[in-house]
Amino acid sequence: MQTRVLFFGKLKEIIGGAEQSVDLRSGATIADLFDRFAHEAPALASFRSSVVASRNQEFAPWTTVLEPGDEVAFLPPVSGG
Amino acid sequence: MSLSPHDDLVLLVRDPIAADALIRHVRQAEDGAVVTFDGCVRNHSHGRRTLYLEYEAYESMALEKMREIAASLHTLFAIDGVAIAHRLGRLEIGETSVFIAVSSPHRKAAFEACRHAIDTLKKTVPIWKKEYFEDGAVWADGELPPVPAATPAAKPAS
Numbered sequence: 001m002q003t004r005v006l007f008f009g010k011l012k013e014i015i016g017g018a019e020q021s022v023d024l025r026s027g028a029t030i031a032d033l034f035d036r037f038a039h040e041a042p043a044l045a046s047f048r049s050s051v052v053a054s055r056n057q058e059f060a061p062w063t064t065v066l067e068p069g070d071e072v073a074f075l076p077p078v079s080g081g
Numbered sequence: 082m083s084l085s086p087h088d089d090l091v092l093l094v095r096d097p098i099a100a101d102a103l104i105r106h107v108r109q110a111e112d113g114a115v116v117t118f119d120g121c122v123r124n125h126s127h128g129r130r131t132l133y134l135e136y137e138a139y140e141s142m143a144l145e146k147m148r149e150i151a152a153s154l155h156t157l158f159a160i161d162g163v164a165i166a167h168r169l170g171r172l173e174i175g176e177t178s179v180f181i182a183v184s185s186p187h188r189k190a191a192f193e194a195c196r197h198a199i200d201t202l203k204k205t206v207p208i209w210k211k212e213y214f215e216d217g218a219v220w221a222d223g224e225l226p227p228v229p230a231a232t233p234a235a236k237p238a239s
Contacts, residue, residue: 061230073207075139078208081202081208
């Protein structure tokens with residue numbers, strides 16, 4: 001299934017882009033998705049504990065099972081204001 | 082730009098924030114107070130001289146989280162109107178990065194609600210700031226937003 005994945009802040013710089021589309025197996029979780037990117041870009045792995053994820057623009061736990069067409073974003077600590 | 086059921090205004094803008102317009106938006110005949118917060122770009126950070134800042138956002142989600150903040154203020158405080166604007170892109174020293182205006186019949190609720198709005202924005206709205214110094218740039222330290230616990234619906238039994 002196709003999933004749209006967004007990266008922001010320093011994560012975007014590590015990945016080298018803000019947006020990717022990936023083909024995931026059915027039943028994959030947000031954690032599976034992150035691990036897949038961390039496998040390709042090992043520098044990403046060290047940020048695992050200081051990243052939160054969103055699914056369809058709501059903060060979501062790592063165990064969230066993804067559905068076709070979901071939009072997932074990986075968000076570093078926010079610093080607006 | 083987005084209007085909520087309470088006629089609140091939440092905005093992400095790339096040009097200078099029109100603070101007067103936000104104040105006019107919330108200021109109605111039944112109000113006795115308008116409290117505002119003007120967050121501006123400081124010329125130093127952790128002892129280093131800041132040259133300028135760049136802000137980026139997950140714009141659709143940021144607007145939704147800003148709408149949620151505005152809605153929550155109406156349930157938590159006896160207020161009338163809310164306007165919240167955050168600027169994106171490059172900001173120079175002294176420019177306004179975020180402006181919040183809250184109106185209420187009596188001042189106490191507006192003070193408390195305005196404080197709550199900026200504190201919550203800084204913790205939950207997906208916006209990031211990069212600080213540029215003479216010798217490099219860093220993403221500012223931030224806060225990790227709270228994430229809801231996993232629910233049975235999010236993790237079906239197999």
